[in-house]
Amino acid sequence: MKIAVLTKAIPSYESSIRIDSTSKWIDEAVVNFVVNESDSYALEEALQIKEKLDNGSEVVVITMGSEDNTSKVLKDGLAKGADRAIFIKNEDSNTDPLTIAKLFADNLKDENFDLIFSGLQSDDLGSGQTGVLIGEMLGMSTATLGIETDIQESKIKVKRELESGWFQWVTLPFPASVSIQSGINEPRYPSLKGIMGAKRKESKVIDGQSGSQKQNFINLFIPKNEKATEKIEGDVDGIVAKLMDVLKNKLRVVS
Amino acid sequence: MILVVLENQRGNIHAFSKEAVVAGQSLASKLGMELSILCMGENASSLKEQASGYKAKDLILAEHDMINAYSADGYSKVLSDVITDLSPQYVIMGHSYMVRDFLPRVSAKLNLPFVSDIISVTYNGDTPAFARQVFNAKLATNIQSDTSSNTTLLSFQSAAFSSDDIELGGSDAASVFEVNLSNEDIKSISEPEFQESSSGVDLTTADLIVSVGRGIESEDNIPMVESLAEAMGAEIASSRPVVDMGWLPSYRQIGSSGQAVSPTLYFSVGISGAIQHVVGMKGSKNIIAINKDEEAPIFEIADYAVIGDLMEIVPKLTEELKK
Numbered sequence: 001m002k003i004a005v006l007t008k009a010i011p012s013y014e015s016s017i018r019i020d021s022t023s024k025w026i027d028e029a030v031v032n033f034v035v036n037e038s039d040s041y042a043l044e045e046a047l048q049i050k051e052k053l054d055n056g057s058e059v060v061v062i063t064m065g066s067e068d069n070t071s072k073v074l075k076d077g078l079a080k081g082a083d084r085a086i087f088i089k090n091e092d093s094n095t096d097p098l099t100i101a102k103l104f105a106d107n108l109k110d111e112n113f114d115l116i117f118s119g120l121q122s123d124d125l126g127s128g129q130t131g132v133l134i135g136e137m138l139g140m141s142t143a144t145l146g147i148e149t150d151i152q153e154s155k156i157k158v159k160r161e162l163e164s165g166w167f168q169w170v171t172l173p174f175p176a177s178v179s180i181q182s183g184i185n186e187p188r189y190p191s192l193k194g195i196m197g198a199k200r201k202e203s204k205v206i207d208g209q210s211g212s213q214k215q216n217f218i219n220l221f222i223p224k225n226e227k228a229t230e231k232i233e234g235d236v237d238g239i240v241a242k243l244m245d246v247l248k249n250k251l252r253v254v255s
Numbered sequence: 256m257i258l259v260v261l262e263n264q265r266g267n268i269h270a271f272s273k274e275a276v277v278a279g280q281s282l283a284s285k286l287g288m289e290l291s292i293l294c295m296g297e298n299a300s301s302l303k304e305q306a307s308g309y310k311a312k313d314l315i316l317a318e319h320d321m322i323n324a325y326s327a328d329g330y331s332k333v334l335s336d337v338i339t340d341l342s343p344q345y346v347i348m349g350h351s352y353m354v355r356d357f358l359p360r361v362s363a364k365l366n367l368p369f370v371s372d373i374i375s376v377t378y379n380g381d382t383p384a385f386a387r388q389v390f391n392a393k394l395a396t397n398i399q400s401d402t403s404s405n406t407t408l409l410s411f412q413s414a415a416f417s418s419d420d421i422e423l424g425g426s427d428a429a430s431v432f433e434v435n436l437s438n439e440d441i442k443s444i445s446e447p448e449f450q451e452s453s454s455g456v457d458l459t460t461a462d463l464i465v466s467v468g469r470g471i472e473s474e475d476n477i478p479m480v481e482s483l484a485e486a487m488g489a490e491i492a493s494s495r496p497v498v499d500m501g502w503l504p505s506y507r508q509i510g511s512s513g514q515a516v517s518p519t520l521y522f523s524v525g526i527s528g529a530i531q532h533v534v535g536m537k538g539s540k541n542i543i544a545i546n547k548d549e550e551a552p553i554f555e556i557a558d559y560a561v562i563g564d565l566m567e568i569v570p571k572l573t574e575e576l577k578k
Binding site for chain 2: 098136213216233
């Protein structure tokens with residue numbers, strides 16, 4: 001079985017996010033790029049399926065973007081156990097999910113993957129559409145927010161997470177594109193042997209040409225504060241004294 | 256025309272769909288367009304009954320045996336057919352888990368832009384711009400869809416509009432959309448929805464909640480926050496990453512996939528304030544948030560923004576509370 005895992009390099013949680021001079025994108029120079037969190041769970045799920053099947057299945061880790069931002073992502077995937085990597089090189093700041101999905105679909109269609117796993121959404125643009133769009137473009141069955149999977153004869157059962165603690169099992173015939181929810185498994189760390197071995201694995205580079213976008217960022221902006229927020233800062237004793245005053249005298253939730 | 260599509264949630268119109276109706280009514284009135292409401296699939300005729308009072312040009316019913324239960328294959332096919340037939344300018348739904356599951360399929364089938372998880376709309380003359388949060392809610396962006404596109408798909412984040420603002424006074428006009436589905440259209444099989452057995456901890460009735468996020472850094476630090484909750488007489492809760500790591504059980508989780516709460520006080524410790532978390536707690540009457548990152552999005556909705564190191568503040572505050 002051939003399993004694709006789509007991963008994305010996104011700014012780390014600690015990175016400071018600054019709007020650049022075009023006001024349509026962020027200043028990437030001050031950002032530390034890391035693997036999108038739910039993508040790590042998608043990769044782990046694929047690796048566990050490969051190990052469980054133990055039939056020579058292949059896991060291919062795939063990303064798109066500029067070389068500078070994404071190189072760590074593919075190395076990390078290969079070091080953890082993916083068999084090979086595909087890098088779709090594209091320097092454009094694409095923001096339209098359709099344009100992004102089309103780039104993947106066009107460049108992956110000849111691979112004929114049985115399964116495509118992706119994280120449920122990227123923590124940068126957060127549209128949460130890519131996996132489903134690619135699935136439809138390649139004529140695959142689709143499901144989102146998978147929190148458990150079970151591989152059966154030429155099909156996959158996926159436990160979908162719904163709102164407020166509800167769930168649903170769906171059975172999808174191959175080929176299928178499934179987005180994975182965080183928490184589905186415990187993502188592994190790369191072993192030293194894995195890191196060394198990653199250098200010898202195949203990593204294919206494709207030049208990706210993006211088409212026109214059907215939706216565009218007009219401008220990025222810093223969200224306005226909705227409330228009259230009172231800032232509390234300074235030394236720890238001062239902060240604690242102030243908090244005690246708020247809890248006791250303003251909110252009266254403790255006596 | 257504008258088309259709002261209603262979603263069924265265990266027999267009733269989904270709360271997000273009611274907000275989508277308000278979004279649709281607002282867009283229709285700003286742009287001088289007519290509004291139709293589509294009741295499709297699961298429980299459609301009952302949804303139509305429930306929506307009969309809403310102000311709209313008409314209600315459209317789309318039923319078929321093969322979509323009596325939700326199916327991404329079936330729903331995306333039927334909605335695509337409706338859009339092809341009616342050519343609405345905008346198709347509007349709530350940003351629910353079901354919409355995330357099937358609306359991108361419609362976008363890809365018909366090559367139409369889908370602007371998802373919108374928080375507000377502004378107008379430049381007759382051209383709407385849709386705002387959505389990006390980069391973990393640290394920034395927002397205004398989005399315009401390509402004017403050459405016949406239809407744009409929209410989904411609205413919960414509470415972007417209030418269902419209290421639904422305009423009533425519907426016409427009785429109704430029509431039936433002739434659904435065409437065959438076995439080849441439906442490849443996947445859905446089983447009934449179910450709820451996992453709960454622990455009996457109902458955070459929705461808690462008056463005080465201390466909630467912990469990834470800023471806690473290690474499982475070893477969880478007891479520190481538990482002591483704070485105990486000293487305040489509060490229930491402990493968490494954001495998703497803490498549950499994903501297995502540091503607290505899933506029934507403690509607040510957010511879109513967990514519980515939605517509105518306590519007197521929500522005391523958040525080391526939570527950045529990602530969208531998925533905030534939708535579950537923004538209704539809290541008072542919010543205190545501790546975070547060392549001054550730009551953490553949680554501060555945008557906090558009444559008290561404590562900028563500092565939780566590892567130092569939490570033990571000292573607990574000690575003071577115990578005195």
